[in-house]
Amino acid sequence: MTPSASFPLPVAVDFKLIVTEPIDVCGLLQWAHHPKAGGIVLFSGEVRNHHAQKKVTHLEYEAFVPMAEQMIREITQAAIEKWNLHSAICVHRIGKLDICESAVVVVTAHSHRKESYEANQYIIDRVKHEAPIWKREFYEDGTSFWGGDCHCG
Amino acid sequence: MTPSASFPLPVAVDFKLIVTEPIDVCGLLQWAHHPKAGGIVLFSGEVRNHHAQKKVTHLEYEAFVPMAEQMIREITQAAIEKWNLHSAICVHRIGKLDICESAVVVVTAHSHRKESYEANQYIIDRVKHEAPIWKREFYEDGTSFWGGDCHCG
Amino acid sequence: MKVQVYAMLKDYFNEEMTMDTTGIQNASDLIVKLSELNPKAEAVLKRCRIAVDMKFVSGDYKLNTHDTISIIPPSSGG
């Protein structure tokens, strides 16, 4: 890949962080290039065809969009400060997703790879556990299940 | 990203693992998609513009190509077996590289993200330390330096 | 006050409700009230967080008639 003409601010202020169209994974990777960054890590969370012995046909994600965007921005900013990243971005998709499509992508860039891996895991762990985003799995047998539901209601 | 028409064998038997042209980072990511893989991690080791206070203009990589390819294949295979990966690939570039270009890319795919991160780090750590590949840094002041040289010869 | 629910809570409540504040002093009271309105939702509600103006608040947060309150089920993004 060739470098962008101008290099990014560490945090992606102008990006939509919750999107309904397929995530432009390569575009995010391209954006994250930085002349000081020796190690870039990209995580893509993708739709699996199985969950707990059931065959998954597709997923649907819902979000409280403005709050989710704000939290993703804050979590990304916290990682940039904690590890001194050159760039970091996290984009989550909502709506209907098919098998193998990316639900969430995190890219982190640091001078050294160890920090890029750590910061990347920090961002995805926090986004998954804290941001107001919900997954609903649809199975081949016609049933569906909300992630995070406790089956006890 | 959309899934490939046919899904890969875990190890990329038909890929050239040492290349002289820019690494097709997006193509590797595309290749690694797998319907059982919930977490895909991609590492890109890129050329930095600085090293130990010196400004780097470009790098050159040299490899003992057949041995390096064989070792990368063995290391990748070891990771696939250790973590039960759905797919894994590592490609290293040689020749002249400019700032921000990828020198090495590792992609790992597992059902869960933790294993994808771990296996990815395992592969890059071993490839960097064990494979017969050497880096030469060229500086703005006209000097150059072989990585791994001990400055004491 | 305006109360918004998300995800599986929409199986139990309207997505957006206007509730009067009688007997609802704080965020915890609101969860109790919603559980009374639909006991089937109680198990999920116990695990929800409450946000006011896109900020999470604790159970003793005093609710205001003019607040817009979001009942946030456990996250399951990614």
Place this chain on the structure above:
Amino acid sequence: MKVQVYAMLKDYFNEEMTMDTTGIQNASDLIVKLSELNPKAEAVLKRCRIAVDMKFVSGDYKLNTHDTISIIPPSSGG
């Protein structure tokens, strides 16, 4: 035997050399011999590994006249 060197070792030796095996029983002996041929390379040579047929061998590996031997400097890929 045929000896191949790589990377910074090419500053000190020809990339490919044919050496006779006199006094060179094993891999360690070859490193000593190369250090004698060019003492400036000694520090690097001490940190090199030796491969025969693309497999690393230990210092006591017995070298054969027909072997092609690679002197592998410390890796610095990635």
